[in-house]
Amino acid sequence: MASSSSNLISLKTSDGTVFKVERALAKTMKTVQAIIEEADANIYMIPIHNVFSHHMDMIIDYYKLSVAGKSKEFSVEKLDNDELKDFLLAVHYLNMEDLFEVLTQAVADRLEKKSVGYVRKYFGIENDFTPEEYAAIRKKNDWAFKGDDIEPEEDEEKQEE
Amino acid sequence: MASKDIKVSNHIPNDLAFSILSKLPIVSIKRFSCVHKSWALLFQNPNFLSAVGKNFISQYNSFYDDTCLMLKRTQGYDNRCVFDMLSGERFENRVRLDLPLPFQDDDTCIQILGSSINGIICLYQEGDHSKIVLWKPTAKEFTIIPSDNVNYLPYSTTLTKTHGFGYDSVSDDYKVIRHATLFERDTDSRSRNYLEGYRLYISKSVGKFWEIYSMRSNSWRKLDIDMPLRINESVVVYMNGMCHWWGIKVGKEYVVSFDLSNDVFLTTPTPLDMCDNSNLGMVERHLVVLNMSISLISNYAMNTTFHISVLGQLGVRESWTKLFIVGPLLGVEHPIGVGKRGNIFFRKENYKLAYLDLSTEIIEEIGIQGESHFCQIVIYKS
Numbered sequence: 259m260a261s262s263s264s265n266l267i268s269l270k271t272s273d274g275t276v277f278k279v280e281r282a283l284a285k286t287m288k289t290v291q292a293i294i295e296e297a298d299a300n301i302y303m304i305p306i307h308n309v310f311s312h313h314m315d316m317i318i319d320y321y322k323l324s325v326a327g328k329s330k331e332f333s334v335e336k337l338d339n340d341e342l343k344d345f346l347l348a349v350h351y352l353n354m355e356d357l358f359e360v361l362t363q364a365v366a367d368r369l370e371k372k373s374v375g376y377v378r379k380y381f382g383i384e385n386d387f388t389p390e391e392y393a394a395i396r397k398k399n400d401w402a403f404k405g406d407d408i409e410p411e412e413d414e415e416k417q418e419e
Numbered sequence: 420m421a422s423k424d425i426k427v428s429n430h431i432p433n434d435l436a437f438s439i440l441s442k443l444p445i446v447s448i449k450r451f452s453c454v455h456k457s458w459a460l461l462f463q464n465p466n467f468l469s470a471v472g473k474n475f476i477s478q479y480n481s482f483y484d485d486t487c488l489m490l491k492r493t494q495g496y497d498n499r500c501v502f503d504m505l506s507g508e509r510f511e512n513r514v515r516l517d518l519p520l521p522f523q524d525d526d527t528c529i530q531i532l533g534s535s536i537n538g539i540i541c542l543y544q545e546g547d548h549s550k551i552v553l554w555k556p557t558a559k560e561f562t563i564i565p566s567d568n569v570n571y572l573p574y575s576t577t578l579t580k581t582h583g584f585g586y587d588s589v590s591d592d593y594k595v596i597r598h599a600t601l602f603e604r605d606t607d608s609r610s611r612n613y614l615e616g617y618r619l620y621i622s623k624s625v626g627k628f629w630e631i632y633s634m635r636s637n638s639w640r641k642l643d644i645d646m647p648l649r650i651n652e653s654v655v656v657y658m659n660g661m662c663h664w665w666g667i668k669v670g671k672e673y674v675v676s677f678d679l680s681n682d683v684f685l686t687t688p689t690p691l692d693m694c695d696n697s698n699l700g701m702v703e704r705h706l707v708v709l710n711m712s713i714s715l716i717s718n719y720a721m722n723t724t725f726h727i728s729v730l731g732q733l734g735v736r737e738s739w740t741k742l743f744i745v746g747p748l749l750g751v752e753h754p755i756g757v758g759k760r761g762n763i764f765f766r767k768e769n770y771k772l773a774y775l776d777l778s779t780e781i782i783e784e785i786g787i788q789g790e791s792h793f794c795q796i797v798i799y800k801s
Contacts, residue, residue: 343431346435347431362438363442365439366439366440369439374451380431383455384455386455386456387453387456391456395452395453396453399449399452401738402450
């Protein structure tokens with residue numbers, strides 16, 4: 259068993275900050291846990307790529323709330339959509355189950371009424387439909403585009419109803 | 420999935436996209452089919468469907484807080500009815516209900532129309548739908564809906580069929596919808612007891628119309644409308660100011676949705692994927708509400724594999740989305756109702772009642788037997 263001299267694990271974020279976290283918190287990060295288990299000797303510091311210090315702050319917040327049984331109080335409201343995506347990618351990299359469920363649901367809630375165009379940009383996906391194919395699938399799902407609160411498509415805004 | 424995606428900063432990997440998409444409402448997922456070809460194919464991926472289904476079923480909805488179940492069972496050749504209220508996580512708390520006065524002398528063939536609205540249940544008797552009672556079991560109160568109707572002609576016999584009980588929030592009124600067919604009066608008194616029996620084919624129908632009862636005015640009003648009729652004693656549901664039933668017109672089946680606030684109706688044809696003319700046989704359909712969405716449970720007759728589709732948008736046939744295929748379920752007959760969290764109740768061949776938990780696909784017996792075919796379970800909320 260790889261043992262450190264204390265019950266704290268040192269994690270170094272992409273921006274160079276070192277966080278000393280409880281072993282129990284490190285255990286919720288499957289990626290980190292795998293690194294610890296694979297190491298034959300004591301690990302002094304674990305670098306976590308793609309994770310910045312502001313992500314770690316929120317992760318620690320979430321951890322403290324869930325230990326106190328108050329995980330429902332955790333909120334990402336103050337993050338805009340791109341910051342939320344960023345955070346989700348960090349948590350995805352760290353492979354943290356519970357927080358992952360919370361964040362994927364939060365992203366889904368943000369995207370619910372968005373346009374197809376917005377979603378493509380958000381996911382970094384290019385349209386691979388030909389114009390004919392797009393017209394066909396657009397028509398097939400036309401009912402899903404109707405609704406006052408659904409974001410209109412950029413290229414369709416010009417057409418008259 | 421083949422990745423022809425051009426990588427931009429913070430490109431979201433496919434497995435992550437899958438997790439996010441599976442948490443969206445169906446209408447959004449369908450709209451986003453237009454994002455990319457691989458997304459259009461998602462609904463054909465059983466793992467994706469399973470994830471969407473589980474998320475759909477477990478979405479919290481405050482409507483289901485503080486609800487229990489009302490169970491109606493029949494006994495004997497004449498289908499005498501008993502009502503119980505079931506509560507508790509495993510439905511272990513059972514309270515036998517006393518029937519309201521109008522049914523105490525004749526407790527045969529009572530049907531529940533819809534489910535509870537503000538603690539009120541609508542009951543009627545099969546065969547002769549003229550006795551309709553609104554019942555509040557928790558307060559032991561009831562109201563008899565008058566069956567006399569100025570719309571009926573003095574020289575005719577009327578056969579009515581109830582189609583819906585609901586609450587119109589616009590006029591703050593409870594309403595019942597009914598279809599009436601008038602026949603030339605038959606002097607033989609037995610004819611009133613025949614449910615659509617041969618005698619009625621001999622009598623000439625002299626009129627048919629829809630009518631709606633309003634509790635505020637305590638009277639029936641004729642509707643100038645032509646809607647598909649309910650199929651036998653199929654389930655009727657009420658949700659958000661609309662009554663829905665499974666109806667048939669000119670041999671075609673529809674979900675009929677009637678808006679109580681403006682007397683306007685919509686029809687939604689059956690989903691395209693299962694049809695009667697296939698060599699697998701007739702399709703049986705059960706209309707239910709799953710987590711506040713109109714849904715259809717379909718199975719080929721004599722087959723215990725159930726296909727469950729959720730309607731994305733009333734009136735739009737293309738918006739049926741098949742979310743679950745469960746089965747074959749051993750020893751199960753047909754659905755008798757739906758509880759919260761998408762628990763579907765069945766009667767089993769050994770007469771025991773059980774429910775299917777859609778999130779785990781496990782069937783649990785509830786330790787109650789239902790003697791004859793005509794069990795009903797509805798959600799009760801006082």
